[in-house]
Amino acid sequence: MKTLLLKKEEVSRLICMREVIGTVEDAYKAFNSNQVVQPGYIGIHLPSPRGEIDFKLGYYKPNEIISMKASSGGFINNLTAHGVPSGMGTILLFDARSCALICVMDGSLITGLRTGASGSISVKALARKKAKTITSIGTGNQARMQIRAINEIMKIEEIHAWDSNPDTLSKYKTDIESEFGIPVVMANSKKEAVAQADILITTTRGKGSLVEADWVKPGTHIVAIGTDQLGKQELDPEIFRNAKIVNDSIEQCIEKGETWHPLNKNIITKYDIHGEIGEILLGKKPGRENDNEITIFDSTGMAIQDNTTSARIYQNAIERKVGTFFEFL
Template sequence: MKTLLLKKEEVSRLICMREVIGTVEEAYRAFSGNQVVQPGYIGIHLPPPGGEIDFKLGYCKSNEIISMKASSGGFINNPESHGVPSGMGTILLFDARSCALICVMEGSLITGLRTGASGAVSVKVLARKNAKSITSIGTGNQARMQIRAIKEIMDVEVIHAWDSNPDTLSKYKTDIETELGIPVVMADSKKEAVKQADILITTTRGKGSLVEADWVKPGTHIVAIGTDQQGKQELDPELFRNAKIVNDSIEQCIEKGETWHPLNSNIITKDDIHGEIGEILLGRKPGRENDQEITIFDSTGMAVQDNTTSTKIYQNAIESQTGTFFEFFE
């Protein structure tokens, strides 16, 4: 069996954001439909000046593909010392019927794409139908990816943005207005920005509460992206007291997501979590039920999202005859 090699530039040409939104929906349905085997990820922290590398493994029964993603970050000396980026990603795909390696692809783009798409999927089922205004707390690469994805499924009239770095905020405004044609209002404060939100996106590396409960107006949908491990936090735990709480994976979110904080503070119990987004997509639980609900989507990210997205890229590569084949067992 031949193995396909896909380079970064090839991967970027083989999938669009609308397709990624579809693959992420597929991943959530499969996960909540018990079609996924997904062990906890393994991380290795290297001594300074090194960073860390994580390995995420997933098997999706519906496509009979096993994926493994290795992603590194924090190797700040890489560009000058080794001529490679400070963070990299690689994805391996195995045919689950034989465990033969069928594809090796550059994986750094996929993480950003599928994380952005996750926010858009949550907007489809949890945001008000008349939502027009987005607030972005944090204006880095993932903040841009969220807007690119959400723009695929709704009309965005204006973005209110805040960042602790004024230069980063200014560049975000220029980039978004140039690329997407959406006006960006640079907020003087987090509170000012949050109060304008129909949809609130948080994509920071926060270590404490950035968004206070009394800033959030009724009917707001919150896409909480930044908290994916213990020690990170973006939202006031009090926000969860009267909100509809939806997780990508309840097991992950109560351990290392934003949901951990109100649980740990005894503001909510596990029974107060409405469910997983896959359950809503499968029709087992309702999404938004009225225009006054505050909804929170806590996304910690899952290997099955990498699985379904990279599988679609592989399929597109085969159809378009993109990439280079090689054989291990000649």
Template sequence: MKTLLLKKDEVRRLISTKDVIDAVEEAYRAFNSGLVEQPGYTGIHLPPHGEIDFKIGYHKAGELISMKASSGGFTENPALYGVPNGMGTILLFDARSCALICIMDGSLITGLRTGAAGAVSVKLLARKDARRLASIGTGNQARMQIRAISEVMKIEAVHAANRSPDALAAFKADIEREFGIPVMPEQSVRDAVEKADILITTTRGSGPVVEADWVRPGTHIIAIGTDQRGKQELDPEIFRDAKVVVDSLSQCVEKGETWHPLNRGIIARSDIHAEIGEILLGRKPGRESDAEVTIFDSTGMAIQDNTTAAAIYRNALAGNLGMPFDFLEPGPRLKDGKDKDNAQPSDH
């Protein structure tokens, strides 16, 4: 059996934004259908450099196990080591044998599937007449959100806020060039939020960036930046009368934006409306009125990496892309075809 190596450029060529949205919906449905094993992810802080997360997921229907390592915040990497400040690697294992079948660059996948998660939430939770986005944060993930959301709705304008005028100008130029969507730089976060039908937060904030009284009735909020304790983007008061939807309840109540209003006693765990897979499966409703504020708390799930990487792997095999190599050394075989070295399970 060969192991396939897929580099970043090959990953980029092997999947479209629409395909990623479909893969993320598949992941959410599988998760809420009992077809996923997904241990809690491990995050390691490496001050003063950055952080690295490890996420593992098993998709029972697809018979694939994925393991992703994803790092970020290593701002000195380009100068000191000649590598990016954030990197990702995904390993895919055939669950029937646990053989390593693919090693692929995961840096694009993380961004793509996180953007797709926001787009799925827009389909289910945003007002049908929503046209204006506010982007608080103007980095790579903000771009990914707009790329995915533009697949599921018509965006008339993006109101953006950032403390760096240069970052804001670059964001405006990129979005207008790629999508033809006008970007309105705002003087403050409040100015952007007050104009939003859909609010996207993609910062690394450690305290509230958005205050409750800035949010208009009917706004849909996509909270992306908080995926570990110590991070925060939203005033917990926003949750008090909002419809709260999460990707994974167990993750969000421990590490997501939802932890903050729970910790303050503003909401109880029973006030969380649904996991997004439950809405996709029709078990719970999405938006029910144009006036309600909806929040999608996305901490990121290993099963999203799994289904997205699986689609890329299948496309690579179909298109004969990537580099197959001999990673696994075959053992001697018994007459019945079983591997002699592994005929019995280990006691270790």
């Protein structure tokens, strides 16, 4: 048999953000429809100044594909020391009927795309219908990806942004205004930025509370992206006390996500978690129920998102005759 190799540039030509939003919606619905086998993911933290590498494995019964992704991040010296990016990803696809390796593809773009798509899906389900102003705490690559995805499903009138690095913040303003024509206000403080938010996005690799509870106005929808391992944190746990809490995977979020912090401090119990995003998409549980409630989407990222997205890319590659086949066996 032959295995298909897809390089980063080829992957970028094989899928668009709107299509990714669809594949991630499929993933969330499948997860809550008993169509997924998804073991807990594992991570290895390497000595400083290196970062971490995570491994996520998933099986999607309808497409009979098993995916395995290795994704690294936080290797701040990579470019100068090794000539490679600070974060990288690789995805392997196996035919579940035989477990033969059918595709090897770059996974760095997929991680960014599907994570951005997850935020936009939560906005559709949980943000106020009249939401128009976004605040971004953190202005790196994933902050940009969130805007790309949310811009597909709503009209963003203004973005307020804060970053600990003024140069990064200034570049974010230039890039976003150039790409989308959306005005970006560079906030003087986190508090100032959060106070403006209809939708609050946090995409840092923070290890402490960045957003305080009394800064968040009623009706805000929070997209919490940055916490996917123990030790990371972006939100004051008190924000969870009176909020509607939605996880991508409750099992993951109570162990490694932002939801762990209020649980650990006994601010909430597991029974205070409203549910998983897939349950809302399937109509099993309600989304936003009034304009005053604070909603939180805690996303740790799931293997099934990688599976449905990379499987679509693989299908597109076969149809368009993109990529290089090689004999693996």
